[in-house]
Amino acid sequence: MVGYHAPIMSLRRNACPLAWGARRLRRRRTIAGGFGEAERSERGGGGRVGPKGRANPLRVPISVAVVACAASWALVACAKPTARPAPTAPVEKLRLKVIRTFPHDPHAFTQGLLFFEGKFYESTGLNGRSSLRRVDPDSGVVERGVDLPADLFGEGLARVGGRLFQLTWQNQRALVWNLATLHKEREISYQGEGWGLCFDGRHFIMSDGSDTLALRDAESFAKVGAIAVRRAGRAVRNLNELECVEGVVYANIWQDNHIARIDPHTGEVTGWIDASGLLAPGEARTSDVLNGIAYLPATGHLALTGKLWPRIFEVELVPDASPAAQ
Numbered sequence: 572m573v574g575y576h577a578p579i580m581s582l583r584r585n586a587c588p589l590a591w592g593a594r595r596l597r598r599r600r601t602i603a604g605g606f607g608e609a610e611r612s613e614r615g616g617g618g619r620v621g622p623k624g625r626a627n628p629l630r631v632p633i634s635v636a637v638v639a640c641a642a643s644w645a646l647v648a649c650a651k652p653t654a655r656p657a658p659t660a661p662v663e664k665l666r667l668k669v670i671r672t673f674p675h676d677p678h679a680f681t682q683g684l685l686f687f688e689g690k691f692y693e694s695t696g697l698n699g700r701s702s703l704r705r706v707d708p709d710s711g712v713v714e715r716g717v718d719l720p721a722d723l724f725g726e727g728l729a730r731v732g733g734r735l736f737q738l739t740w741q742n743q744r745a746l747v748w749n750l751a752t753l754h755k756e757r758e759i760s761y762q763g764e765g766w767g768l769c770f771d772g773r774h775f776i777m778s779d780g781s782d783t784l785a786l787r788d789a790e791s792f793a794k795v796g797a798i799a800v801r802r803a804g805r806a807v808r809n810l811n812e813l814e815c816v817e818g819v820v821y822a823n824i825w826q827d828n829h830i831a832r833i834d835p836h837t838g839e840v841t842g843w844i845d846a847s848g849l850l851a852p853g854e855a856r857t858s859d860v861l862n863g864i865a866y867l868p869a870t871g872h873l874a875l876t877g878k879l880w881p882r883i884f885e886v887e888l889v890p891d892a893s894p895a896a897q
C-alpha cells in the first residue's frame with residue numbers, strides 16, 4: 572500500500588495544471604494593472620475559444636479549473652492500483668517411466684488416439700492416407716478400419732457414448748461414427764482448423780494449433796467457450812493431440828517432446844512432461860513427431876505414440892528431479 576499512496580501524494584503536491592495556469596494568469600493581470608474585459612470574461616465563466624475551436628487553457632475559469640482538479644484527484648484517488656498478475660502455481664516437472672510397449676503401425680500418421688474397453692481407436696492423417704481404425708493393443712492388428720476420402724485429412728478423435736467424433740485438419744468437417752460398427756452416421760461443419768479433440772464428460776475440448784482451446788457443445792458442436800493456455804504466464808502455442816483425464820487435459824505440443832497438463836478451468840499448465848527419449852535412435856530416424864495420448868483407466872497410466880512410430884508406450888508420470896528440468 573505504501574507504493575500505491577506515494578505516487579498520489581506526489582501528484583497532489585504538483586497537482587492541477589489548470590488551476591496553476593489560472594492562478595498564474597490572475598497574478599500576471601494583477602501585476603499589469605488588470606485586463607478589463609478579459610478579467611470580466613473570466614469571472615463570468617466564459618473562456619475564449621481559439622481559432623481551432625479549442626479553449627485556451629489559460630482562460631479557463633478558476634471555478635472550472637477547481638472542479639476539474641477535484642475530478643482529477645478523485646480519479647486518481649479512486650483508481651485501482653495497477654493490477655498485478657495473479658500468482659501462478661508452480662509448474663510440476665514430470666518425466667516418463669515406461670511400463671510396457673505395444674506394437675503400432677509404422678505407416679500410421681497418428682493424429683488422434685483413445686482407448687476404450689480394451690481397444691485403441693486411432694485417427695490417422697495425410698490426404699489419401701487418412702483413416703479411422705480400431706486396433707488390438709497386444710497384436711497391433713487393425714480389427715476394423717475405414718479409409719477416409721482422399722480429400723480429407725484426419726485429425727483429432729474423441730468418444731461420446733457410442734459415437735466417435737473425428738476432426739479433419741482444414742476441411743472444416745467433423746465425421747461422426749458409430750463406435751461399434753465404424754459406420755459413418757453424419758458430418759458436422761465447423762470453422763477453422765481441426766487439430767486435437769477430447770471429451771471431458773460435458774464438452775468437447777478442441778485445439779487448432781494455437782494457444783487457445785475451444786469448448787464445444789456435446790450435441791451441436793457449437794463453440795461455447797475458449798481456454799487460453801498459459802505456462803507460468805506465457806502462452807503455450809501449437810497445442811495438438813488432446814486427452815481429457817479426470818478434470819485435466821493433456822496436450823501434445825507440436826514439434827516438441829513435451830506434453831502439457833492443463834487445468835481447463837484456468838488454462839494454467841500445472842504439469843510439464845518431458846516425453847523425449849522414448850524411441851530408440853534407429854526408430855527415431857524413420858518416425859515423425861510425438862502425437863497421440865490415450866488414457867488407460869485400469870492403471871491410470873497414459874499410452875503415448877507419434878506419427879509413424881513403431882510402438883505405443885504405456886507410461887507412468889513421475890517427478891523429474893534432473894537438473895535439466897529445474
Ligand SMILES: [Ca+2]
Binds near residue numbers: 683685728769863
Ligand atoms: Ca487422445
